[in-house]
Amino acid sequence: MGKVIPHSLFTDYDINLFKSGKHYRLYDKLGSHPMELNGEKGTYFAVWAPTAKSVSVIGDFNYWLEGDHKLYVRWDESGIWEGFIPGVAKGNLYKYKIRSHNQDITTEKADPFARYSEQPPKTASVVWEGDYKWKDKAWMGYRKEKNGLDRPYSVYEVHLGSWKRTDDNKFLSYEAFAKELVSYVKEMGFTHVEFMPVMEFPYDPSWGYQLTGYFAPTSRFGNPEEFKKLVDTMHQNDIGVILDWVPSHFPEDAHGLGMFDGSHLYEHPDRRRGYHPDWKSLIFNYGRNEVRAFLISNACFWLDQFHVDGLRVDAVASMLYLDYSREEGEWEPNIYGNNENLEAISFFKELNEYIYGNYDGVQTIAEESTAFSGVTKPVYLGGLGFGMKWMMGWMHDTLEFFKKEPVYRKHHQDDITFSLTYAFTENFMLPFSHDEVVYGKQSLLYRMPGDEWQRFANLRLLFGYMFTHPGTNLVFMGGEFGQSSEWNYQHSLDWHLTNYDFHSGIQELVKQLNHIYKNYPALYEKQFSPEGFQWIDYGDAENSVLTYVRKGHDKKNDLYVACNFTPVPRENYRIGIPSAKKALAEIFNSDDKKYGGSGMHNKAIKVTKNSWHGHPNSVEVTLPPLSVLIFQ
Template sequence: MQQTLPDIAKTGSLVTGYDVYLFRQGNHSRLYEKLGAHPAVAGGTEGTFFSVWAPNADEVSVIGDFNGWRAGEDPLTVRGDDSGIWEGFVLDIGHGTLYKYHIRSRYNDYCVEKGDPFARFWEVPPKTASVVWDISYAWRDRAWMRCREEVNTPDAPISVYEVHLGSWRMPGERRCNSYQNLATELADHLLDTGFTHVEFLPVMEHPFYPSWGYQTLGYFAPTSRYGTPQEFMHLVEHLHLRGIGVILDWVPSHFPSDGYGLSYFDGTYLYEHALPGLRYHPEWKSCVFNLARNEVRSFLISSAVFWLERYHADGLRVDAVSSMLYLDYARSAGEWTPNVYGGRENLESIAFLRKMNDTVHANFPDALVIAEEATAWPGVTAPTATGGLGFDLKWNMGWMHDTLDYFALDPAFRRYRPDLLTFSIWYAFSERYILPLSHDEVVHEKSALIGKMPGDEWRKRANLRLLFGYMFTHPGKKLLFMGGEFGQWSEWSHETGLEWHLLEYAPHQGILRWVTDLNRLYRREPALHERDADPAGFEWVDFSDVEKSVVSYLRRGRSADDVVLVACNFTPVPRYNYRVGVPFGGFWKEVLNSDATEYGGSGVGNLGGVEAEQVPAHGRPWSLPLTLPPLAAVVFTPEGA
């Protein structure tokens, strides 16, 4: 790797007074250019410039394999501007050097060895040293970056494949993938199945592998478990060159309390809250960021910008937003303190989320920021200027829970709970939603998606195909966790990977073909994606036939010709000559049928389409006498549209 090293001979520092000002105001969005370890030149001699925020330290020194890990050999000097930043230049070390900070606090003679909060690379866990690393890279995805706005706009088809990198493919027992080896095979699969984006469970460095990355410590480093930063860049670049967007999970809500990490960093609660009722996250047994502290806001906002700028990510999915919005989240009465107005809203977190979204959108207007938010908090995707949080999309957790609860019912009892299916339309346009069938739904004894379906194996597969058909025609963008696309039977395990061997069998090949064809139809038909957040994009034909558990609806694009009709039969009983009203006459082509034999179905259908009859139905002048297959979704478009 070749780069021009910064020369600090004159200033002795990379950190300017203006940097300090922005940092302390909570407005520095590129701290990674200043803090951390940076190979540099001073007086013609190469070395590394180190800087770390430790305002309550009495002494800070850099330790590593270059000085025998002896404290005091390479001391840092605190700046004289009350910033709390310690800095210094260490000669003759550079790329690949292992290091930590030895910190002696001014309180209680507390001493600790800490990894670098801004480290670009870490040792492979369970080792805990930071690594000096030059992350320069000759990117070749300029064409993608220039045009990616087209695939990230609200009216574009966005179909996301959620992936845990370590278990998507496992070449051998308990072996993880490498970024480098994964690139071609993953891109091939995404292109074959028609997904537009891939979302990676957190790739940021984390000490505990079974946390799947959600216990993050390296907010500026991809995990070394799968390779180097440049190898991760290659993975992103390769996906871009194949026309696939990359979304990264990002966790600003909490962090683990491992001793070498951010917790109690300089002998004080620096990154986390000092108050016990705010500091500890009872659900995840982790530390909660003190978002009232400007320097912490700068740290996290810089992390968000870093992944978008240096790793060319196309979006961030922000984890556990609900836990950030409410002071009483996962806490009982007496375990939390109300805000200054006596409410449960976390005002500091709200301000941070708005600031983060505004900063990201100011720098990367074509990037997506997606909220995992599970409550009815208003305006999650509304602009911050109108009081919203400023996200681009929000996970529709209500749709997910209700839909899975409905599908878990025996078809004989579905007539009693049609509300689980229809209620989502009442709020479908209150936010810009993405419909998630995520990793959280196929772990912790919840069973795989296909295992949630009632009946024998045939009915389980039919129900799963029906679920996907309903999902891909419902308003909202799409997200499906790996393994669901071919009907994996087992719960997902990060230790064992996916059951790819199931694709040796025709029924699972059929499910994969169904998901592929749904993706292609979703991308091809503007009516299925253009007006996802517009009530004019959806129209019930009939949701009142609760006895037969049949619903039908229209999806509409901006053009009057862009119309799609969907009919879903949620029972195993075929319905013949079932009349469904349509807005105009002519031939309606059956473009998809989840009961087709190529998908593993029974082959009941409409022989390619149906001619509309001038028989009024459902308040419309024309209607179609349809055959509705058992446990199936059928999709029609008017011929010539």
């Protein structure tokens, strides 16, 4: 193994961009890059460690000994150490051993820009070089149409480690997911899949939200090219791929980003802004140019190298507020004396401006749980620039309403209608995510009151209401077939339940709702606009019934929705009809026997000139128990 040869991939322009926080393709420069130099094969290494007094590459090629392969520090005060090591090739293991000027601290770190890592609990980085040939040219050409805000967006949220496992409880591989998961998502009719974090993480109970390898798909399921194949196969089947992305915090693991070069390099040095008390993790320093470039480069890496169609940004609220989860005296106000993190706000604006300006047909989605204004407004209008935001208030209010025994729901009608007072203030996605089925909250099914039939009827009603409410949709895996137990990341979903009629009925219902959502423009063309929704009657609390209209561009495509939140059938129930149609057809009924319902249907629904609900026309229908009906 030869000595380190001075070499650089950086130009002066690269360095200037890096120092100013504007280099968004750092993954092309930093990290390990197999290459040939003067006819000799080897690997170029580059790492940012400005307070280091020496940086050695240690690995399986030098017995993990320090000193044989010391990198050279650049002269330009960028803090970058670099060099070419002959003979190091794809598959070699390595770390950086960093001796700091800061109190002689020595650290051994995984490469922040590594493309591949050892499988946890091992922690070394792996030299990697990909040669994947993409086959999704068609998708990449028309995904702008598929991913638009006026298109169907029905998301299946997946934790790869527990969606399905082998009979002996081992992980499936990326290649197995490319067959089984793709086939299932396509059959169920979801338009997108969202993966909980796939970036390398050391600790399974974190579910992937404590990252140490931001540029490496986790090796638990295979190598980076195999993950690319999974994304590619999704695209070839017209399924978009969203990744959970975590720029909010990172763990203090010894091989991770914390105290990287013996200093607070990636994390904020002030503990009040650099440590997260809830997750016992470190918070990025959003005011440091090089850290912003690291994070935005990481977002671009997944969009660029892995053809990802969207990023769901985790824990946005924790980034926006200096006092998030902090008591008085544990945080310091900004220069204006309030609690907003101005540096994080600036970071989000820069991130979204760059992504939407440089990647066609992608979306960024904020998991933001507060009433922060303008999350999905464009940056040029003063917003943060996200494409969508999770509607956490809707989710909490809806689940609280559904938990109540139907006899009491008439006293809480306002809880289920309140969301429409703010539904169009942002571009909202309606989430029933993994967070709602853990830590004693119970599964969606077992949150429902009543006997077995009523529980399943309530769940069918919940999904029907969700798919007809304005906004896009997200369902966590298992919910779509009525998983009865809470989610357990250590085991497969209970797929055997789909052998039972009630569970297979829920599965069939979600499949049909996806079909209707994709095929009826009234449900998506104006899903973020008040023009796409009209109440018929939200005041019938005595019967716990809601009726409303969903509208698209063409009035003849209007859909009429009726929800009955009690187990009492409502016969001859009159609903006002805004337009002068002659008849309505029932196109969906959650009480259909094929879904596990009682089978009460409406056949010929004649529109009469009897005024009702302030409209000149009306119809009389039967509302089955605990049901959603859609008419056209």
